[in-house]
Amino acid sequence: xxxxxxxxxxxxxxxxxxxxxxxxCPALAVTSNVYNALGMGLTVMFVITCNNISVSIFRxxxxxxxxxxxxxxxxxxxxxxxxxxxxxxxxxxxxELGIYLSLVVVxxxxxxxxxxxxxxxxxxxxxxxxxxxxxxFTIGMVSIGGIREIIGNGSFxxxxxxxxxxxxxxxxxxxxGGFIVIGFIIGALNxxxxxxxxxxxxxxxx
Amino acid sequence: xxxxxxxxxxxAIVNNFVLSRYLGLCIFFGVSKNFHAxxxxxxxxxxxxxxxSMLTWVIEHFILIPLGLYFLRxxxxxxxxxxxxxxxxxxxxxxxxxxxxxxxxxLLLVATNCVILGVPIINSEEHxxxxxxxxxxxxxxxxxxxxxxxxxxxREKLQFSDVPKSLEGLGIxxxxxxxxALAFQGFSGMIPL
Numbered sequence: 001x002x003x004x005x006x007x008x009x010x011x012x013x014x015x016x017x018x019x020x021x022x023x024x025c026p027a028l029a030v031t032s033n034v035y036n037a038l039g040m041g042l043t044v045m046f047v048i049t050c051n052n053i054s055v056s057i058f059r060x061x062x063x064x065x066x067x068x069x070x071x072x073x074x075x076x077x078x079x080x081x082x083x084x085x086x087x088x089x090x091x092x093x094x095x096e097l098g099i100y101l102s103l104v105v106v107x108x109x110x111x112x113x114x115x116x117x118x119x120x121x122x123x124x125x126x127x128x129x130x131x132x133x134x135x136x137f138t139i140g141m142v143s144i145g146g147i148r149e150i151i152g153n154g155s156f157x158x159x160x161x162x163x164x165x166x167x168x169x170x171x172x173x174x175x176x177g178g179f180i181v182i183g184f185i186i187g188a189l190n191x192x193x194x195x196x197x198x199x200x201x202x203x204x205x206x
Numbered sequence: 207x208x209x210x211x212x213x214x215x216x217x218a219i220v221n222n223f224v225l226s227r228y229l230g231l232c233i234f235f236g237v238s239k240n241f242h243a244x245x246x247x248x249x250x251x252x253x254x255x256x257x258x259s260m261l262t263w264v265i266e267h268f269i270l271i272p273l274g275l276y277f278l279r280x281x282x283x284x285x286x287x288x289x290x291x292x293x294x295x296x297x298x299x300x301x302x303x304x305x306x307x308x309x310x311x312x313l314l315l316v317a318t319n320c321v322i323l324g325v326p327i328i329n330s331e332e333h334x335x336x337x338x339x340x341x342x343x344x345x346x347x348x349x350x351x352x353x354x355x356x357x358x359x360x361r362e363k364l365q366f367s368d369v370p371k372s373l374e375g376l377g378i379x380x381x382x383x384x385x386x387a388l389a390f391q392g393f394s395g396m397i398p399l
Binding site for chain 2: 024025028029069072073076077079080083084099102103105106108171174175176177178179180182183184186187188190191194
């Protein structure tokens with residue numbers, strides 16, 4: 001039960017992209033279609049989970065003064081492994097993700113989870129936390145990718161959804177569109193949050 | 207000579223780091239609330255990016271490639287840059303205390319950041335030689351500084367404008383960055399690289 005709570009907190013309540021506003025670079029860079037977004041999301045999920053496990057195993061051995069370099073080396077090692085695997089088995093995805101895949105090393109969310117959670121908890125909760133945060137990240141990536149692909153290309157996951165009458169505004173797939181779409185998603189989430197707050201406070205008064 | 211000039215322009219304007227490559231967004235949105243901070247940050251980024259890309263080029267070509275350790279480059283680059291920035295901070299603190307007071311904290315903020323790590327990786331993937339790597343780093347840093355300073359001045363104006371309640375803060379900042387990126391999109395394709 002407790003583990004389930006650790007898992008679900010990453011999905012919405014502490015969603016890395018929308019709530020914590022961490023790791024925004026990949027959220028913009030590789031979300032021009034759903035396939036790339038999903039690939040990136042799953043890679044980050046793998047890295048964050050493995051890193052949480054390794055930090056949690058060695059948490060009593062790592063001297064607090066050198067903890068950040070140790071975490072960074074651990075992350076860089078896992079990212080190198082993930083890169084080699086992707087290059088061998090999914091070369092097209094590897095090429096599409098390009099430089100952003102190497103830059104998973106410096107994602108704030110991975111270091112933040114190691115520092116905030118894995119360094120203080122046992123292996124199993126740390127692993128579940130990593131899985132949850134990774135899943136939340138993937139959900140964020142896929143939803144941004146979905147919106148951008150549907151509006152900007154009229155398709156979803158490569159399947160053409162809208163007919164030939166639809167002339168997609170290319171700008172949504174290009175750089176400016178990414179910024180604007182995320183801006184509106186953040187606005188929509190704020191609006192939703194405000195409505196929910198108003199409803200609960202109004203309910204409390206009655 | 208023209209080749210290097212074009213490379214510089216390409217890195218600074220056409221393939222602008224923030225607005226068409228989407229790197230360094232944490233700093234871009236974090237530091238741009240204040241014009242002075244953004245200027246100092248821009249200078250810190252230009253200097254660190256150039257020096258660390260020279261350093262990583264030397265390490266890559268004289269240590270990693272001869273020893274066949276190219277696949278370890280991520281790990282080595284991250285550690286080398288982090289250590290280098292720490293050292294630079296100590297040296298500046300010791301010998302130039304006034305400079306340290308102005309932008310000392312920014313040095314540490316950028317130590318492990320995607321802009322600083324991104325340039326060495328691009329250099330290594332494009333197989334640039336030493337001078338080209340340095341020019342590319344200088345151009346990328348300048349481009350980042352230009353975007354950051356432009357954006358900071360826009361955001362200062364934004365403080366006095368009437369924004370829809372739910373878009374206040376990060377939401378409108380993103381949309382504004384989109385508009386800025388739209389302007390930079392006009393340069394795209396000008397220099398084929």
